[in-house]
Amino acid sequence: MTDSDTRRPATLAAQTLHSIDPATGGVVPVIQPSTTFVRDRDYQPLVDGRIYARDHAPNPEQAEALLTRLEGGTDALLFASGMAAAAAVVQALRPGDHIVAQNVMYWTLRSWMVSFCAEWGIGLDLVDTSQEGAFEEAVQTGKTKLVWIETPANPTWDVIDIAAVAEVAHAAGAQLVVDSTVVTPVLSRPLELGADIVFHSATKYLNGHSDVLAGALVTANEDPLWARIKDNRLNVGGVLGTFEAWLLLRGMRTLYLRVERCCENAMAIARHFDGHAAIEAVLYPGLESHPRHAVARKQMPGGFGGMLSLRIKGGREAALRCTANLNCFQRATSLGGVESLVEHRASVEGPDSPIPDDMLRLSVGVEDVEDLILDLETALA
Numbered sequence: 001m002t003d004s005d006t007r008r009p010a011t012l013a014a015q016t017l018h019s020i021d022p023a024t025g026g027v028v029p030v031i032q033p034s035t036t037f038v039r040d041r042d043y044q045p046l047v048d049g050r051i052y053a054r055d056h057a058p059n060p061e062q063a064e065a066l067l068t069r070l071e072g073g074t075d076a077l078l079f080a081s082g083m084a085a086a087a088a089v090v091q092a093l094r095p096g097d098h099i100v101a102q103n104v105m106y107w108t109l110r111s112w113m114v115s116f117c118a119e120w121g122i123g124l125d126l127v128d129t130s131q132e133g134a135f136e137e138a139v140q141t142g143k144t145k146l147v148w149i150e151t152p153a154n155p156t157w158d159v160i161d162i163a164a165v166a167e168v169a170h171a172a173g174a175q176l177v178v179d180s181t182v183v184t185p186v187l188s189r190p191l192e193l194g195a196d197i198v199f200h201s202a203t204k205y206l207n208g209h210s211d212v213l214a215g216a217l218v219t220a221n222e223d224p225l226w227a228r229i230k231d232n233r234l235n236v237g238g239v240l241g242t243f244e245a246w247l248l249l250r251g252m253r254t255l256y257l258r259v260e261r262c263c264e265n266a267m268a269i270a271r272h273f274d275g276h277a278a279i280e281a282v283l284y285p286g287l288e289s290h291p292r293h294a295v296a297r298k299q300m301p302g303g304f305g306g307m308l309s310l311r312i313k314g315g316r317e318a319a320l321r322c323t324a325n326l327n328c329f330q331r332a333t334s335l336g337g338v339e340s341l342v343e344h345r346a347s348v349e350g351p352d353s354p355i356p357d358d359m360l361r362l363s364v365g366v367e368d369v370e371d372l373i374l375d376l377e378t379a380l381a
């Protein structure tokens with residue numbers, strides 16, 4: 001056993017697995033952009049079985065190795081975006097298979113799943129997770145191959161009990177995928193709770209600086225489903241480029257610090273505006289008043305995350321007026337960066353969206369929280 005086998009995740013992240021460049025002694029991973037790798041005179045790959053970058057590229061592999069350790073998995077795959085990673089999982093199913101997902105989840109993925117499954121003969125049930133027993137009712141033993149959940153779910157931050165859904169999925173012969181984009185391995189490790197695959201839009205907290213698009217999957221087991229997903233990435237080719245992988249590695253070095261600060265700031269904002277005269281409701285799993293606070297406390301021992309939503313008194317118009325008046329929060333989509341963002345999801349999702357139009361989603365960054373609170377106070381006044 002080497003030191004790096006026993007070191008804790010925050011240490012592994014800060015030191016990118018204690019990587020030292022053997023050629024120079026540099027403490028930062030070297031960028032290796034070559035797309036092709038030489039063979040020896042016996043026509044065998046010269047180093048580590050490397051032949052071509054779509055299959056094995058050094059920098060993406062470093063980021064995959066680190067993420068595998070952070071999530072406690074056995075293997076990881078990076079993709080060119082979160083959507084490419086999610087699509088690789090869904091496309092690993094076959095016509096006649098069945099998926100259970102949730103009604104309120106990341107909107108683009110939900111929309112794509114609905115149309116893809118309809119066109120390719122894959123059954124899809126979207127459940128209302130606020131109903132007890134919703135997953136038990138929706139799974140079809142032998143037919144359901146995938147249960148896909150996101151917790152806390154965008155943008156209402158409803159919490160799902162991962163261990164309970166894992167049992168339901170496994171009893172039906174299905175695998176459980178958890179979208180842990182908002183949670184990160186800092187706050188919770190779904191594979192330890194029974195999930196089979198963890199999904200990340202690495203565009204968000206893992207990179208953390210709003211300057212890389214990337215997606216990631218980490219698996220508990222290298223089983224036949226994982227082999228099909230791996231085959232998809234190799235042959236369909238949605239790989240992450242070398243420079244993006246290097247930036248992602250650099251972002252991950254500060255993951256633990258950033259997420260801790262985002263949680264602290266989000267909790268301070270949630271507490272400040274809970275019961276505020278201009279606010280109908282604060283949606284944040286860290287508040288004791290959240291309907292699934294106990295589940296959140298159990299499965300997110302590291303904290304409750306940097307995302308929350310505010311329902312503004314006065315409806316759509318008041319919510320949009322508030323966003324217009326904000327100066328420190330920036331009006332933009334996405335989440336998980338060091339800078340705070342605000343979004344009116346109902347405007348973005350359109351008329352089919354189940355999201356109330358008085359709701360503003362906040363991605364709370366690492367700024368001084370007093371500036372963020374003052375900005376919201378001023379915009380609501």
Ligand SMILES: *Cc1c(COP(=O)(O)O)cnc(C)c1O
Nearest residue numbers: 081082083084106181201203214
């Ligand atoms: C952003 C996001 C995705 C999609 O990832 P991209 O990197 O934008 O393709 C999926 N799930 C959640 C929760 C996200 O926030």
